[in-house]
Amino acid sequence: MLRKSIVSLAVTSSLVFGMTAAYAAANPSDHAFDNKIVKRIKVDNIYKTIELLSKEPRVAGTPAEDKAVEYIAKQFKSFGYNTEIQPFEMFQYTSPTTVELSVDGFVDTDFAPDSFTYGANGDVTGELVYIGLGGPDDVDGLDLSGKVALVKRGSYTFAEKILNAAGAGAEAVILFNNTSGGINGTLGEPSDGxxxxxxxxxxxxxxxxxxxxAGEGLTAHVKIAGAKVERQTSHxxxxxxxxxxxxxxxxxxIVGAHHDSVExxxxxxDDASGTATVLELAxxxxNMPIDTELRFxxxxxxENGLVGSYAYAESLTEDEIDRxxxxxxxxxxxxxxxxxxxxYTVxxxxxxxxDLGAAAGARLSGVVNYGQEGRSDHVPFAELGIPSALFIHAPVEPWYHTPEDTIDKISKDKLQQVAEIVGAAVYQIARPDTPALKNARVAPKPVDYEFEERELE
Ligand SMILES: [Zn+2]
Structure with a gap:
């Protein structure tokens, strides 16, 4: 799961209401279909895969990730799946070691300047010019050659302001906040501009x-050094x-998980458990009869910001998104x-x-609640309008994203429960007797269960 601080797609908390939904009784044959899945699940397979994958961190773009990718692909192939390894580019940004700002006439002032993620290095001294919000109209006709542009936050992205100022010839930019507090900003992606x-x-x-x-002339000195952007490939x-x-x-x-881990x-x-469960469900x-295409x-x-799932979502055709x-x-x-x-839904x-998850839970092991949260690979799908949800245990364990996230803390009971619920839910759509959801608009019928909204802690 992605840590909170790098989630730019802010999922704001909303009012939380308790909800109760009563549904018609389950079709008794659903239990028989569940059993076809449940009796085939071997939790030891999941456990052993986690053990294997968690021998070392699997940071995206490193040989350890490559090794995990090869293992996963080999497993999928051994189950008879058409298997593709999809490469995508990502950027690893190293923050600058030096961030300095001084302005003549502000001798003892500590500006406490911050840098921007993906920002450029440089050492510039120049006359300071105020260009308002730094929009296209603000720089239209200006020659800022050799100058340092002072820009206010608002209306345009940080990157747009910097590119607009640079396009008019500015050699550096000082961006000030329009509210109290600091700016912990990103330019989104690297640019030579x-x-x-x-x-x-x-x-x-x-x-x-x-x-x-007031007509005063000011000279500013901006220095940024040590920032680095590395282009890497993940899969x-x-x-x-x-x-x-x-x-x-x-x-x-689609049934998904992420195979990378934090440094x-x-x-x-996080998330060998999901990856291993994806493999076992695959x-x-x-060998089950299906009338629905399955993609594992x-x-x-x-962990770098849902980069892989966004890359996959971008690779989908309109026809695929519809289906x-x-x-x-x-x-x-x-x-x-x-x-x-x-x-969790976005x-x-x-x-x-x-609905499918709650129904399967009710048939197999009890109530499964839902809540609002982004922070994982369901987000790019939700943004395409695809019904998606994150299955996770909450609140999360204290050693999430630490060296202590090790195999000895894995519970086979928890794995078994999730594999059964997700497996049964997937099979309820994929098996040949249930009508196509889209065409028939028939949601599989859950037994009575209560929905309560939950926040991830
Ligand atoms: Zn994580």
Missing amino acids: YVPAVAIGRDLGEQLADRLA NVIATKKPNPNKDTGQIV GGPGAN RVLS ITFGAE IVAQFQMDMVGSRDAGELIM DGEKNIVT
């Missing part, structure tokens, strides 16, 4: 702007099984020290994935 830029607080920025407006592993062409509803269901963390639970479903995917670079009826994401599904199983609303 950037000039060195620093961020400062509102009060000092307004003082600079006021003195320039998704995609295993596909198509239904018999005579019984093809045209639907696609220094062996990631037994094995279990490999392990994503790379989740994907559900995406199940399993992230951190085996910790002995985490809370209960919860299904908008906090239940959908076909949570």
